[in-house]
Amino acid sequence: MSSINVDVLIVGSGPTGLVTALTLAQNGVSVRIIEKLPYFPKGQRGSGVMPRTLEVYQFLGCLEDVKTVGIPPVEYLQWADGKPVQTIPVMVYEEPTPGIPERNYWLLGQDAACRILRDHLKMYGIEVEVATELVSLDQTEELVVGRVVKNTPDEEVEEEVTAKYIVGADGAKGAVRKLLGLTFPGETRDAVRILIGDIEAWGLDHRHWHKFGDAPQDGFMLRPSDRGNENIFFLACFGPNLDYARALVDHDYLREFMYKLSHLPDLKLGKVESVGDYRPNIRVANSFRKGRAFIAGDAAHVHSVTGGQGMNSSIMDAFNLGWKLALACKGVASPILLDTYNTERLPVIKEMLERTTAILNKTYAKEKSAKSSPWLRPTQLKQLGVHYRWSPIVFDEQVDQLGANAKVKAQQEMASTYVVEEGDRMHAGDRAPDAPGLIDIKSEDARRLFEIYRPEYHTVLLFAAGNDATINAALAVLGRYPKGLVRSVVVRPQGSTAPAKGADLVLQDKEGYAYSEYGMKQDSVGVAVVRPDGIVGALVGGALGIQKYFSGIFSG
Known part of the structure; x- marks a missing residue:
């Protein structure tokens, strides 16, 4: 039998993989994190940090760093004919209480969040191994064996990694779920398209989420980021008259499209740092576990960005799984403990998909209710009410x-x-x-x-x-x-x-x-x-x- 050379192999270095790794490291469990990409991506994706996630950062010792870099809640500012006409809260602001010290979301780009988590992992001697890809996976009752390939400018170096467990945190298109043969049923909303990315912008304040036009008609939104000193805003652009294919490669066309919609002479748009064609996928794996292998985050579920639940739900996956894996690695876990990761998280994720899909449908409805704005998100999305009352271990x-x-x-x-x-x-x-x-x-x-x-x-x-x-x-x-x-x-x-x-x-x-x-x-x-x-x-x-x-x- 092969000897085990690490307790847990984690595939993927986004927030899901890093929170899993940090939870395990703080439990004294040995970890390796591999990342297929040769670099750490930049971008403001997954920037809405909900109160429950802030609490997880508190328990992990990261909250002070997150708040130092991040920015507090902002409101939407609707523009029309070059003038601000209405502010809309993203979520109702709630005063902290003794039992709930974090009641409001913060904004922090996923690249910054990952940098903070990587810095905390370095305190435990753990660093992400970039340009390293999982190409095969086998498992027995006692261990998992992954074949990984390290890509360098000069050669490919192949290695066999033997671990007690493996966690796939490698996204919706990642390898682990596919190698395990887990299904990923659901739908893709091809009719809903949004260009998302990061862009330099001047002439707008950094206190609001600026909104020009509205879905499903032509529109765009610019949200301030934690890189405000560089005038970087998160961009979302959409509409029936937008040529998506052209805008991806012709950034002058994209800027001109936005200028015409804004009617705002003071708005100046600069470099488009990144841009992608987003279409909502609404999918959940049939199971989050197979033997000694687990999937979490986008590898296990994807959904509409409406509601800001993706990164937050992924971190909840990681924090739920991490402590259970730690006890299993130490040989003291009950026979049912690891099964409860699937038992507890899968029902929560299914309801999350229902809630975010309902918001998506409301946002893109041709006729909107005059009584309530689809842009005002319900407080349940803060995830403070997420529970596991049905769990067999409570x-x-x-x-x-x-x-x-x-x-x-x-x-x-x-x-x-x-x-x-x-x-x-x-x-x-x-x-x-x-x-x-x-x-x-x-x-x-x-x-x-x-x-x-x-x-x-x-x-x-x-x-x-x-x-x-x-x-x-x-x-x-x-x-x-x-x-x-x-x-x-x-x-x-x-x-x-x-x-x-x-x-x-x-x-x-x-x-x-x-x-x-x-x-x-x-x-x-x-x-x-x-x-x-x-x-x-x-x-x-x-x-x-x-x-x-x-x-x-x-x-x-």
């Missing part, structure tokens, strides 16, 4: 103890994978909320939960006023699990500073946000288990519930 004692009629109601609460009703109690499978205003009882330092959550371990929050038998029993159970993979945090209510022997961390909820956000009562005991991907894995009362939850996570 455990909610309140749901488990319900009678038959109540369980029907619980099933109804899972009808959407994207929406958590306002005011609904938190369920296992939901996004774990933040809570500031915590005090470390030992050091007296101020803390917040999002600083504690990490992709390397589960965080078990034990809510209790004192050291009663329930907490002691729970801490004893937690001590049985693999060292470093579970962290215990005792959360005391506002009036208590009691220590807790055996806990990794003891906090006082001085402001009361943690108890409130997690639905806990000040005078009772409760446990919330937060997964490495920031999802509430379990809501239970004590040791038995903890054991039941981790029986689906760890082997043995």
